[in-house]
Amino acid sequence: MKPRIENIFDRTDEDIDAIVIYNSVKPHIDKTFFYVTGLTEGQFENCALILYPDRSSEMMVSKLESESAGNADIPMEIMENRDDLEEMFEEKLKDLDKIGINASELTYKGYMKIEESTDAELVDVSDAIIDARNRKAQKEIELLDQAGTIASRVAENIADKIEIGMKEYEIAAELSYMMKKRGATGDAFETISSSGPNTAEPHYTSGEREIEKGDFVLLDFGALYNQYRSDITRTYIMGEASDRQKKMYNTVLKAQEAAFEKIEPGIEGKKIHNAAKEVIDSTEFEGKFIHGLGHSIGLSTHDGSGLSPNVDVTLEPGMVFTVEPGIYISDFGGVRIEDDIAVTEDGFEFLTDADKELRIL
Ligand SMILES: [Mn+2]
Numbered sequence: 001m002k003p004r005i006e007n008i009f010d011r012t013d014e015d016i017d018a019i020v021i022y023n024s025v026k027p028h029i030d031k032t033f034f035y036v037t038g039l040t041e042g043q044f045e046n047c048a049l050i051l052y053p054d055r056s057s058e059m060m061v062s063k064l065e066s067e068s069a070g071n072a073d074i075p076m077e078i079m080e081n082r083d084d085l086e087e088m089f090e091e092k093l094k095d096l097d098k099i100g101i102n103a104s105e106l107t108y109k110g111y112m113k114i115e116e117s118t119d120a121e122l123v124d125v126s127d128a129i130i131d132a133r134n135r136k137a138q139k140e141i142e143l144l145d146q147a148g149t150i151a152s153r154v155a156e157n158i159a160d161k162i163e164i165g166m167k168e169y170e171i172a173a174e175l176s177y178m179m180k181k182r183g184a185t186g187d188a189f190e191t192i193s194s195s196g197p198n199t200a201e202p203h204y205t206s207g208e209r210e211i212e213k214g215d216f217v218l219l220d221f222g223a224l225y226n227q228y229r230s231d232i233t234r235t236y237i238m239g240e241a242s243d244r245q246k247k248m249y250n251t252v253l254k255a256q257e258a259a260f261e262k263i264e265p266g267i268e269g270k271k272i273h274n275a276a277k278e279v280i281d282s283t284e285f286e287g288k289f290i291h292g293l294g295h296s297i298g299l300s301t302h303d304g305s306g307l308s309p310n311v312d313v314t315l316e317p318g319m320v321f322t323v324e325p326g327i328y329i330s331d332f333g334g335v336r337i338e339d340d341i342a343v344t345e346d347g348f349e350f351l352t353d354a355d356k357e358l359r360i361l
Contacts, residue, residue, distance in 0.1 A: 001038050001073075002055045007135065008036075009053055011128035012100055018093070019100035019125055021049040022110045030105035031227070031299035032129050038139075040226035042068035046082060049074075050092060060088050089117035100125035104304070130304030134296050135318040140228065141342050141351075144298065144320055147188070147230035148340050148351035150223040154178040155234045155354035162361055164213055164238060168193045168206040171219065179223045188222030188229035189301045199235070199334040202291055202326060213239035216333040217361075222301065229301050231322050232352045233338035237360045248285065248327050248335045249358045255279040255325035256337050259293060259307070263323075263341060263348045267315050269307040276325040285327045294322040297340060319343045320351065 008019065021036065023029045025045045033049055034040070036057065047069075048060045059076045061069040066078050079085055093099060096118060101111065103124035115122060136144065154175060161174055172193040179187065193206035199218040211217060220233040235252075237245055255276040262272045273293040280289040292308030295301075297320055305313045307321050324338030340351040 001036060003137070004036050004132070005051050005055045005057055007132035008051065008125070008128055009055070011131050012125050016053065016098050016100045016123065016125065017096040017120070019051040020093070020114055021051070021102060022106055022114065023047050024107040024110055028105070028107050030102055032102055032105065032133065034227045034299055035133050037072035037074055039068060039072050046085065048085060060085055086113065086117065089114060093118040093120060096120040098123060102126050102129050133298060133303060134305050135316060136298060136320055136342065137318070140298065141318070141320070143226050143228035144230065144340065144342065145351050147223045147225035147228050150179055150182045150184050150225060151221065151230040151232045152352045152354035153182060155219070155232050158219065159236060159359055159361055162211065162217060162236065164211055166211050168195055168198070168209050171217070172206040175219065175221045184223035184225055186224045188224045188231060192218065192220035194218045197331050197333055200328045200330050200332060202328060202334065202336070211238055214242070216245065216335060218334060218336060220336065220338065227299055229297055230340055230352060231297055231301055231338060232340065232354060233324055233336045234354060234356065235335045235337065237358070239360070241358070241360050246358065251280055251283050251285055252325050252327055252335045252337050253356065255289070256323055256339070259323050259325065263315065263343065265315050265317055265343055265345065269311055269313040269315065270309050272307045273309055280325065280327060288327045288329060289325055290328055291326070294324055296321055315343045317343050317345050
């Protein structure tokens, strides 16, 4: 896709002769391969893509996937076996002076293979790639919206399936099944299904703990849909809610609302984080919001940018972020509410839209 290649080259030094995107095997697949080709199916292990400053490109794909690859409007060479790629690299790269690589995704073995085939200087263009991929095209937003809709409907329906005595991993399995029943290709990432005190750990996954009365149940999951991903979190309370639990929940909800009020083109990401943090820090839960407010999402769950004090980004239309404030209290529990949004010309639109009033199950 020429506009996407242009997006990348617009952000690199002018004297780069080519950019090589080279996949290893799963999970070391550079999603930039899908960004540039627009392909939605196939694995493309050990396949490569070379991009040129004139916006042309070519791919080297295994014969196992030549049919899927044919859906991209990009010239391709078919590899009969793995040694073919070394010869192709040598033929195409040997006379170049400066080659861009995506150092965030290329394996070291892949790097050595490129290096052996050329005398060119290899330079990291990963910042340019992250920056280009952060500005989503309309087609990408549509796929993200579909992924968000699948997760949203599941977030609403899972509540009817959660019961006292159920194990955390059973809920995780249920979520996965429900998303696939609605057309997801898979989970966007490993589901977080936590309960009780486990909800206080933001990156807990799931375990054997059984749901008890009075528990928080925190579910953080997403759908993979045609290579694009959603990421949603809802927190429920089992049986009955204490005043402290209700206050935690409503504070997180207010913090998310404060963030939404700030989101528009031109604002710095960290200011949105701060707006949410100020709401939490003005309550008894001061200091209990312990992570960044959100991350960019697209072909990868963490697409390289974010709404965080550590990230320098000014919002532009087409950028897609999660907005996920939380409060975490050790040995008690945690609440997080997360939605995905796309920045528009005059504000933002929701990509997830599941109900989020406090639900006591
Ligand atoms: Mn997230």
